[in-house]
Amino acid sequence: MRVTQGTFSFLPDLTDKQIKAQIQYALDQGWALNVEYTDDPHPRNTYWEMWCVPMFDTKDAAAVLLEVNECRKVYGNMYIKVNSFDNSRWRESQSMSFIVNRPKEEPGFGVARDAGPGRSLRYRVHSYATDKPEGARYK
Amino acid sequence: MAELKGADRYKAGVLEYKQMGYWQPDYVPKETDVIALFRITPQPGVPADEAAAAVAGESSTATWTVVWTDRLTAADTYRAKAYRVDKVPNTDDQYFAYIAYDMDLFEPDSIANLTASIIGNVFGFKAVKALRLEDMRMPVAYLKTFQGPATGINVERERLDKFGRPLLGATVKPKLGLSSKNYGRVVYEALKGGLDFTKDDENINSQPFMHWRDRFLYCMEGVTKAEAATGEVKGTYMNVTAGTMDEMIRRAEFAYELGSVIIMIDLVIGYTAIQTMAKWARQHDMILHLHRAGNSTYSRQKNHGMNFRVICKWMRMAGVDHIHAGTVVGKLEGDPLMIKGFYDTLRDPHTPESLEHGLFFEQDWASLRKVMPVASGGIHAGQMHQLLHYLGEDVILQFGGGTIGHPDGIAAGATANRVALEAMILARNEGKDYMAEGPDILAKAAKDCSPLQKALDTWKDITFNYESTDTPDFVPVETPSI
Numbered sequence: 042m043r044v045t046q047g048t049f050s051f052l053p054d055l056t057d058k059q060i061k062a063q064i065q066y067a068l069d070q071g072w073a074l075n076v077e078y079t080d081d082p083h084p085r086n087t088y089w090e091m092w093c094v095p096m097f098d099t100k101d102a103a104a105v106l107l108e109v110n111e112c113r114k115v116y117g118n119m120y121i122k123v124n125s126f127d128n129s130r131w132r133e134s135q136s137m138s139f140i141v142n143r144p145k146e147e148p149g150f151g152v153a154r155d156a157g158p159g160r161s162l163r164y165r166v167h168s169y170a171t172d173k174p175e176g177a178r179y180k
Numbered sequence: 181m182a183e184l185k186g187a188d189r190y191k192a193g194v195l196e197y198k199q200m201g202y203w204q205p206d207y208v209p210k211e212t213d214v215i216a217l218f219r220i221t222p223q224p225g226v227p228a229d230e231a232a233a234a235v236a237g238e239s240s241t242a243t244w245t246v247v248w249t250d251r252l253t254a255a256d257t258y259r260a261k262a263y264r265v266d267k268v269p270n271t272d273d274q275y276f277a278y279i280a281y282d283m284d285l286f287e288p289d290s291i292a293n294l295t296a297s298i299i300g301n302v303f304g305f306k307a308v309k310a311l312r313l314e315d316m317r318m319p320v321a322y323l324k325t326f327q328g329p330a331t332g333i334n335v336e337r338e339r340l341d342k343f344g345r346p347l348l349g350a351t352v353k354p355k356l357g358l359s360s361k362n363y364g365r366v367v368y369e370a371l372k373g374g375l376d377f378t379k380d381d382e383n384i385n386s387q388p389f390m391h392w393r394d395r396f397l398y399c400m401e402g403v404t405k406a407e408a409a410t411g412e413v414k415g416t417y418m419n420v421t422a423g424t425m426d427e428m429i430r431r432a433e434f435a436y437e438l439g440s441v442i443i444m445i446d447l448v449i450g451y452t453a454i455q456t457m458a459k460w461a462r463q464h465d466m467i468l469h470l471h472r473a474g475n476s477t478y479s480r481q482k483n484h485g486m487n488f489r490v491i492c493k494w495m496r497m498a499g500v501d502h503i504h505a506g507t508v509v510g511k512l513e514g515d516p517l518m519i520k521g522f523y524d525t526l527r528d529p530h531t532p533e534s535l536e537h538g539l540f541f542e543q544d545w546a547s548l549r550k551v552m553p554v555a556s557g558g559i560h561a562g563q564m565h566q567l568l569h570y571l572g573e574d575v576i577l578q579f580g581g582g583t584i585g586h587p588d589g590i591a592a593g594a595t596a597n598r599v600a601l602e603a604m605i606l607a608r609n610e611g612k613d614y615m616a617e618g619p620d621i622l623a624k625a626a627k628d629c630s631p632l633q634k635a636l637d638t639w640k641d642i643t644f645n646y647e648s649t650d651t652p653d654f655v656p657v658e659t660p661s662i
């Protein structure tokens with residue numbers, strides 16, 4: 042399966058040149074970027090690990106791309122995404138998010154169902170990768 | 181005739197509204213006044229200022245004859261004041277009348293109370309041949325009494341973990357007749373294929389062919405399976421519209437227990453029901469989708485009824501998170517400039533006066549959260565560049581037929597839409613002139629995505645080029661006040 046979180050997951054994986062263009066767009070809007078990674082891509086895993094805090098003072102797309110590639114060197118077989126943060130009043134939230142690295146094999150998720158009264162079901166979406174301990178989830 | 185004062189004003193009998201004090205051309209509206217702009221078509225022989233005064237009177241304190249009990253009150257405060265009348269450009273018999281209302285005419289936090297005055301009896305009033313409420317300016321102090329959107333665009337995006345692109349949805353079709361199990365199939369396929377949301381149609385409630393509990397259960401199965409298949413948060417707007425408030429709450433609570441992120445209501449349930457559901461949604465961390473069913477019965481004709489931008493304002497105050505607000509390019513009514521006015525009203529923290537977009541007043545939204553507009557009705561992947569250009573990023577693009585009608589199936593239709601959208605965002609962010617190059621961008625993306633190619637081939641020539649009935653009445657010169 043292919044985790045399709047983030048804005049460009051339905052397109053072929055972005056090249057570094059394409060990633061840099063997206064970073065440049067965010068910088069042009071005045072947004073700060075950071076890089077995050079995880080080995081648990083559950084849809085409700087809100088907090089991926091921060092490779093770096095948002096780079097509020099970095100205005101150079103190449104410098105941000107460098108962080109992406111540094112992160113890949115260490116966590117090259119995990120999910121890595123680039124986020125941008127817009128601190129303007131009335132938004133003060135994330136403005137972009139897209140995956141720039143993913144494991145070679147994505148085991149995906151299963152659904153566990155507990156039958157309850159009235160035909161209702163308690164669902165549990167379960168990430169197969171997390172069956173293994175942290176650090177051993179993707180080879 | 182001029183305004184009368186003192187004993188002359190209160191002699192028993194009938195006076196002109198102007199004489200009663202409802203026409204005040206020198207009045208300067210206060211920051212705390214509610215202002216309404218009406219399009220008035222007076223009956224033949226009724227002067228425009230008298231007609232405006234009559235509308236002010238009938239929407240505030242007046243009755244048809246003088247009453248002495250006015251004198252027990254601070255009547256000058258409670259009397260609405262028509263203070264300006266402009267001839268509508270390019271018409272013979274229509275006038276824009278500006279009327280100011282003291283804020284204390286209205287109960288805080290009640291759209292029902294506001295509307296009982298502003299669009300109450302006055303719309304059947306004989307002195308005007310036709311009447312249309314075009315716009316309103318809400319004072320900040322009054323807005324602050326309203327909750328506003330239960331969730332708002334920013335928080336909705338954080339909950340869904342989707343940033344930097346429009347959201348994608350589809351209404352399950354056919355509207356009527358599917359069994360619950362078949363219905364849930366459409367939900368699963370569309371969400372798995374790449375949409376963020378699916379949606380009940382406005383008239384899907386609990387009919388003989390499909391009862392609501394059964395639908396909710398099967399829809400949740402589809403939503404959860406699609407979340408597992410994609411790793412994304414997904415939702416389906418569960419329409420809780422019902423015959424009584426108790427029944428709506430019962431349905432909403434069931435959706436909540438099932439873990440749905442969103443519920444849905446129809447505009448026809450009424451303003452009080454909408455406000456009730458908005459408060460319920462805030463308390464239960466649910467997104468609240470509103471379908472504008474019924475609005476065209478009063479918003480479409482230019483001379484009578486009300487403009488949809490006023491509904492947008494009321495609904496932002498009432499507290500919905502989503503509202504259908506036009507597509508520009510689809511099958512339903514919508515002039516591009518007018519629709520920009522609706523979208524700005526829903527999404528901006530502050531809207532300047534912009535006659536071009538039908539916004540007659542500057543409006544400070546007083547930190548009320550932003551409503552996500554929904555573009556739905558006759559749109560397809562081949563229009564992606566136009567949709568992004570006209571509607572922007574904070575919008576839900578809803579492709580019902582444009583997903584489910586795909587020759588290779590529902591999931592393929594969904595994928596076509598998602599790929600078209602992502603390709604267009606990528607190109608826009610790269611600085612491409614995506615409006616001019618739109619068809620090329622889509623054609624290139626389709627090389628890696630056969631469902632998109634088929635979608636483009638199927639719907640390439642489908643456009644809806646009808647003239648809009650709701651267009652701006654605006655010429656870029658000052659019109660004289662009469």
